[in-house]
Amino acid sequence: MAANNVMAPNTACPFPGLRPYRSTEEALFRGRAQESAQLAALWRTRALTVLHGPSGIGKSSLLHAGVLPLLRRIGADVLPVGGVTAGPVFPEAAIPSANPLVRALLRSWVPDTSLPPAGVHRFLRRAGRPSRPVLAAVDQLEDAYAGDRDAARRELLGLLAPARHVHLLLCIRDDWLDAFLGEAEGLFPDIALFGLGGLAPAAAAEALGRPLRDAGRVVPPATAEALADDLATERIVDETGRVRASEHLEAVQPWQLQATCLWLWRTCPQGQGAPPGTSSAGDPAPSDPAPGALASGDPPGGPVGEAADPSGGDPSGVADGAIRGVLWDAIWRVAAAFDHDPVRLCGWLATHLVAPSGAAGTLAEGPAETAGMPNAVLRALVRRSVLRVTVSGGARTYVLGHRLLAPLGQLARQAGALGVPALGLSDRLRAALEALADGDQSRAERHARHVVTTATHDLRLQIDAHTILGNVAFARGQLAVAQDAYERVLVLLETQRDKASVGVMLAAIGRLSLSRGDLPAAQGLLRAAAARLPADRSIKVELARALAGTGQRTAAVAILSTVMTAAEDDEAHALHRDLVTEMSDHAT
Template identity: 60%
Template structure:
């Protein structure tokens, strides 16, 4: 990272909190050097590496903050990290694939200023550079098990397994590891597993002090960092009467809990002090209660529920009267009186954890260190102010709902985001793009076009030529699908004008010309963009048109 990037952090908290680290925060990501080097080595030398662990253990942070920068320094040929759901919001109609998982994955692999090719094989071939293996990572692969994606999931895994000279890294939550191995293991000759655990006490202390020093020049004395770590490792089992029944020491520090404590430390840092004093008060339970309240509040807002009631429900169902953890087996549609989607959302935010057993999935508190803070929070929640739900939280909830196979909930959240940010053009763009994607998924092409056209007007005000080009291509493809060939031609020509170097917009334009009977014009465009590869999209279309023009079979 450049020096001016570090300076930019000096005005901000040097800890990301509940979100994962980003690639630009490499110098702030500490305590995982050995894990970063080991995962990088496995990824470079094995056909398939699976990085697994519970939600919140730091898999995404390890990938972005540790593994990717390590490989960049080695000069490895590595694609941007892919996702099968969520990720950057884009008009899905712009990506010519009927598989929703593949559409998202393809879009996360290419810059936002261009469109991806049709299939996984083509994009991987285009990314090849000489004899070096291409390193491909897909994060949060467990999302492909949500909703009704069985056929799409099998197609995706088969396409990844068929790729040549590609080393694949899949990041998966541990409760989906066995399912992933059953479906993907046979397709790869050489599979390596890496289970990510918590931070050692030494690594955790380093992760407290070094980011502050790197970003701000302030100091966290070793004694303060060690006290925070020790308190994070201390698990107290407290019953309903407030009596401590047991005390134990955890083997490692949960990174999500560490981030919660570090954010709290930053908020309470004495004004004007460059270093924390030895008598600075340690309040790990308060930090964990704050983090739990925020996570539960986000889930409550996403499902339009009362956060106080949801907090009380979580404590009652998952903390026994004696203070120990309780396990709740998952029901067919509901668990402990709430829809399973609510519990999945709580597990995704590190409040609960999914267990896989012979009788099926079950849920329990994500970490024993949360038992006491969750019980305390349930008694105090009624006096707390509900967390503020920002439009960005609504958009995240919409993405989660789509991944969960609930478009109705996704649509409600996207509309709430749009109405809550009436004067925020960026949120309006994202919210209406999501609404267009929802309509596109249910094959309501007219409504999808209407939503995308609204986004197009907003993008024009931002003078974002690349984004305008992509949106024009999406609307043009919808016009073609609706049989309005003339409109499709005009839109795709306009898209090509905004993105003249993008070959895939030109291919779509050629397709529209061919549909209108202008085969010669289509062939001329295809000749300018097709490659020698047999499966090249432009070459295939070119061959078909030439056959039609000559009257011979394609």
């Protein structure tokens, strides 16, 4: 019997949704070929390249799925993409640096190791080959401007600047670009700026239609072009829902394109024909309902869709429905993270940022609140691309995101009828990490404590929540409280037989004991950590310090001699030199 050569349709969704594209998804990343090549060339040839743009514009996707694959194909020495906050839950006290931004960056540069190296200088000095530069990227640098991080941020920039054999690519949101440049210009003599805008409608149509066609879903080119054009059209809709005017935008926002793409994936047939809601020529079918949510499922609480846009004759119902789903999801999640009512938050946004005529409004940021709303809430909405920020003379002004006037007005009219779910436990942990990234320790503690008291039978959630509580206490300088939280985690980890994680937690508790002056306890804990993580030199340096503190200089010197490097500024080398000097002075 002859083999069947007909390929089965691809059932894997080619769109990542609101998360960035990954490096493994280069084939799915469409519409940014020119920007990818230009940015890769800048990064290779300039000491510092700054990629900037508004939230949701696709900076992370461009870096991961556009630039990195190009560079790796030509054999460039590229470090893993770094970050200054967030990442997996990790006991912060396990890393020697007192700078939280440095700790996060080192962890992100070596994601596959139990403990990162002890310093930025040492790590960069050893990275790559002398014959060509090392390419290092730091994404979402705007996180370094949240909370009380001025001193930590300046220290980090000061550590990055002297690495002349390293070419840096720093990604930052537009509203923090001027602040960064004011700090960087005296440190980095060679700065190249690369501003990223939205997708041109033609590129958006390619990014929308091509992956669907490659996956066996039939989308007529006219349909993709009509939807892309609609995504580049801002409608002014008054409080009755009547379209009063429209404005053609220069570009499509990538996150809105993704929302529409996911809806198309869910509704587009695998055989012949056009997506529901459009005719085969790409015109809308007015009798079909508009979508209300992302392809991954309706927003919690039920769909947000309405009937097709009453203006008819255009595909705005498709895009508006998809955008409404994402918009409501962002609003209720931000509201839940701050213990606010999402319906009231939605109404507040519509009242203050959309005029009764449907035109856009603006709000100047106040010292702590803006029109009665905490600035932290507004900044969380900026991160989720609901709001945009303009900065002039240091003053920050909020405006609604591009093409959100009509969808927000539609939401505000029906928000009271929408379901509002409770924040799940995993979502609470993410909210706690976001709060720490904001520098809001109280909010992080509140979410973590909720998980501790609720997820009593989920060991993984308990481990993460107690670790976050330990990190909060560590950030506050409450070392005894941090140690107590970490010790709870250690008990849980030992039941998992996770040797590496136990070693990291032992190192964290040992360093806390050392900082608290409990040298005997520190010695025992650090010895146990070193036994589980024998390749980690930083633990051995801390163990030597603990031994030296109790007068065991010879033992300390013996340990240090096994981990020293040739560099004079090496921490082990410096401690070894001091101990040898002390021993010589004592002998004489």
